[in-house]
Amino acid sequence: MRRTLLLSSVPPCGHSSGCLSQERICELLPKGSLATYVVSDYLHDVGPAPGLSWMPFRTRKGPPCSVVHKRYGRYPIIGSLASLATDLLVAIPRLPAIIEDIVAFGRKHAIEAVWCPLQGQTMIRLALPVAEQLQVPLLTQVWDPPTWWLREHRLHPYSQRRILHQFGLTISASARFGAASEPMAQEYTTKYNARAVPLLPFLPDEYHVQAAKAKAEGDRFRIGIAGQLYAQTEWQALFQALDRVGWKIRGKQVTVGYLGSYPLQHGHANAYIERLGSRPQQKCIRILSSFDVLYCPYWFDRTFETEARLSFPSKLVTYLAAGRPVFFHGPEYASAVPLMRYNDIGRCCHSLDPEAILQSLEQVLLDPGLWTRLSKNVQRTFFDFFSLTAQKPYLARFFDLPETRLSTAS
Numbered sequence: 001m002r003r004t005l006l007l008s009s010v011p012p013c014g015h016s017s018g019c020l021s022q023e024r025i026c027e028l029l030p031k032g033s034l035a036t037y038v039v040s041d042y043l044h045d046v047g048p049a050p051g052l053s054w055m056p057f058r059t060r061k062g063p064p065c066s067v068v069h070k071r072y073g074r075y076p077i078i079g080s081l082a083s084l085a086t087d088l089l090v091a092i093p094r095l096p097a098i099i100e101d102i103v104a105f106g107r108k109h110a111i112e113a114v115w116c117p118l119q120g121q122t123m124i125r126l127a128l129p130v131a132e133q134l135q136v137p138l139l140t141q142v143w144d145p146p147t148w149w150l151r152e153h154r155l156h157p158y159s160q161r162r163i164l165h166q167f168g169l170t171i172s173a174s175a176r177f178g179a180a181s182e183p184m185a186q187e188y189t190t191k192y193n194a195r196a197v198p199l200l201p202f203l204p205d206e207y208h209v210q211a212a213k214a215k216a217e218g219d220r221f222r223i224g225i226a227g228q229l230y231a232q233t234e235w236q237a238l239f240q241a242l243d244r245v246g247w248k249i250r251g252k253q254v255t256v257g258y259l260g261s262y263p264l265q266h267g268h269a270n271a272y273i274e275r276l277g278s279r280p281q282q283k284c285i286r287i288l289s290s291f292d293v294l295y296c297p298y299w300f301d302r303t304f305e306t307e308a309r310l311s312f313p314s315k316l317v318t319y320l321a322a323g324r325p326v327f328f329h330g331p332e333y334a335s336a337v338p339l340m341r342y343n344d345i346g347r348c349c350h351s352l353d354p355e356a357i358l359q360s361l362e363q364v365l366l367d368p369g370l371w372t373r374l375s376k377n378v379q380r381t382f383f384d385f386f387s388l389t390a391q392k393p394y395l396a397r398f399f400d401l402p403e404t405r406l407s408t409a410s
Helices: 017-028 076-108 121-134 146-152 157-173 182-192 232-244 281-288 302-310 314-322 336-343 354-366 368-386 388-399
Strands: 004-008 034-040 057-061 113-117 138-142 176-179 196-198 220-226 252-259 273-275 293-297 326-329 346-349
Touching: 004 017, 004 076, 004 121, 017 388, 034 076, 034 121, 057 076, 076 121, 076 157, 113 121, 121 138, 121 146, 121 157, 138 157, 138 388, 146 157, 146 302, 157 182, 176 182, 176 388, 182 196, 182 302, 196 388, 220 281, 220 314, 232 252, 232 293, 232 326, 232 354, 252 281, 281 314, 293 314, 293 354, 314 326, 314 368, 326 336, 326 354, 336 346, 336 368, 346 354, 354 368, 368 388
Parallel strands: 004 034, 004 113, 034 057, 113 138, 138 176, 176 196, 220 252, 220 293, 252 273, 293 326, 326 346
Antiparallel strands: none
């Protein structure tokens, strides 16, 4: 049995959405076929999920990912120089010893392939040298383009250029590359000569909630939001649109329910926000299935154009599993827009204008026949693209395994 080394910045566990996605893939692989080495500057003391206790596992504290302290925010030139100095004098010099230890771990466990999600500069710098020293094929995976990470962690432009160059070399050298969306697969195939396999986010089939046969009538309209709220300008625009109509549509109170840990606040006198906290994903899906429409904001800011085009909003998969129509609020070039349009699973609004937002919302909320059709399409789309059953052929292709070797356990 071929054994693969998962080289990652996060362990496969339920600690975060990234950890959980990794855990789901690991649990599909045959027992005895996987070992994991985690290099992290903040999760170096977190182990794998209990269901993966059979797996050889090692974790190590890695170089700092965020190299600019908040105190430099008011002094950008000093912060930029501090970033460059930290990267050149602290982060990079630590890599050779880490690579040596990973390679020793890989040889000890007879590793025959390296699987590395390229999240952050440390993984980008480690993946190819480790695979080359082990002399095994490299399987890379990308959830978000590296530009977002580098910008968010304020790396110096010189460091960014070097890391992006290494990223390109790594993708080109990969035996197979797992892309987070079809647009990413197409673009990286052209740009880096990548041998791309689309690996979309997925959920176990049984997480799905049956689509309702008809929209329930009540005294209010309920809008659901779940997960992290990166696109702050967009959801603030939603609130401003609701402010304009006093949080009432056709005389009914509009409520927003939020499942997550962000401190969602709004001061309008008629605003009604249900703060539902963080829940396990399956419970979250059950709660979302009680809402009328589910809101998915994505960046309009051109700074995030690459991310909007190539990444895929993972919360959208959760929404589809909940069996409710989606209100997608983002640019027309976003990767989710073709899925929304071709499968007719909700409505898109490509504007921050309050009137445009309200018009798109009202289409879904005020037409029961449309709502029922969209809900049925949501159910079909989940099973066609984002269920475990739909994704297993792509996972088998990525890991070069017969599909029958992948476990059906969720």
